[in-house]
Amino acid sequence: MTAAAAVGNRAAITACVILATVMQALDTTIANIALPYIQGSVSASQDQINWVLTSYIVAAAIMTPPTGFLAARFGRKRLFLASVAGFTAASMLCGMAQSLTQIVLFRILQGLFGAALVPLSQSVLFDVHPKEQQGFAMALFGVAVMVGPILGPVLGGWLTENYTWRWVFYINLPIGALALAGITTFLPDTERKADAKLDWFGFGTLSGAIGALQVLLDRGEQLDWFGSGEIWIESIVAASAFYLFLVHTFTAEAPFVRPALFRDRNFTAGTLFIAIVGISYLASLALLTPYVQNLMNYPIVTAGLVLGPRGIGTMGAMLIVGRLVGRVDTHLLLATGLGLTAWSLYGMTGWTPDVAPSTIVANGVIQGAGLGFLFVPLSTVTLSTLAPEQRTEGAGIYNLSRNIGSSIGISAVTSLLTQNIQANHADIVQHVTAVNRVLEHPAVSQFWNPATEAGRAALDAMITRQAEIIAYVDDFKLMMLVTLAAIPLLVVFRKAAGGARAAHAVAAD
16 A cells, blocks of 8 residues: 555545444344344244354354455455455345345355454554554544444344344445445555465364354353253364464464464453453343343333443544543553443442433443443554554454454353343242241232232242342343453553653553
8 A cells, every 4th residue: 555545545545444344343233133033034943043143253253364364365455345345245145035044144155255344444544544643543443343233223123123124234235335436446455465375274273163162152052051962062173173273373384373463462462351341341232132121121122222322432432532542541541441341330230120211321321431441542552563564464363352252251141141040030939938928918919929820920920030130230240340350451561662642552662
């Protein structure tokens, strides 16, 4: 990419790559809300329909790491164009699918083509912006990434309710067409390395490990985890493939993932840290949706509107912190983000289904602001100290870590929620006995009379509801503790050289 072309078209290039990021981020959540409608349309069972989500996650996770090689081999512009065009075409095919097999196949194509969009966008934004503006560029990128979790449920619910579930995929056509035209016009190409080779053994073993892990996480709760032979097989495959990948990485001359990347202390720390962010933030978001829908009985669109304002906090914080990166110590910015996140999770430990909508909105804004203070400086400090030719590969690994952290977090809190509901139910039932005088009160016995079948059913439903409330509180408390435990880890980041107004938030010594 020539400097003159990059500077002259900086605004246009930024808009194009942000648009591509929005398209990819939107599609990660917009299909979730339409799953029941897709399930009925293709006559799939509950277990089968989950593959509509899992197939996309697995394909995207597998194809994220080779982004650096593909960009070097074919040029960044060509890869960008192929990714946007392929993602848009796969989206249209998903909308036209007539069977479960077709939609899963087309979702795999979506994941394969969409995997490169996020690391490519980060790499391009770093290259077209000078060092003093890289924090602001990451703020814009972060806003684009957050559009998906914010607008996805609301837009998906509205399109499904007023039109059909197929429009949650068709909506990508105009966005993809605009991004494709802009990238074709404004984005200069990078130098292609015809002799670049892919380490197929490293790619294969890492892909096998990621694929087996994702399937394990998705199927574990349904199959009672290690009580199932399938889960044991997937665990063995994932562990064996990852072991072979590590051995090969440290012994091969040109491994798939270069260990030299992890000699950069900030990159290594940031890659681990973003996994923690994925666990704490996205896992809590995954819990809030069923909380407001199932326990508070909010309609789908209303739930989206109540949870959506957290994006206002995220966007506002990202735009503010984008200006602070390089002026304020990154350790302080990250600590602020973790503190706001922990504060919001602490507030959630006191929730009941009677909590006011305004409380949910305010808490969401605080939690969203915490993510904003984390995402921007963390992306900047992780990638800014890498050499330009390493950034695309580094961004791929960085985003892979975020996705794996999110998957592990969502799986863990969902599993704990189910187990805690059962344990809490059993504990509460112990106190529901014939000698419990509370059950003798006329106002209570009228509805929860253990002597009648209807009374026992109503009593069991109430006990289950109370068990769910306690289980949600336990999960929120656990995520708060995980967030607080991450604060001491901030010491691993190196301080900026050259004072508080250094170009990078944190630079390697």
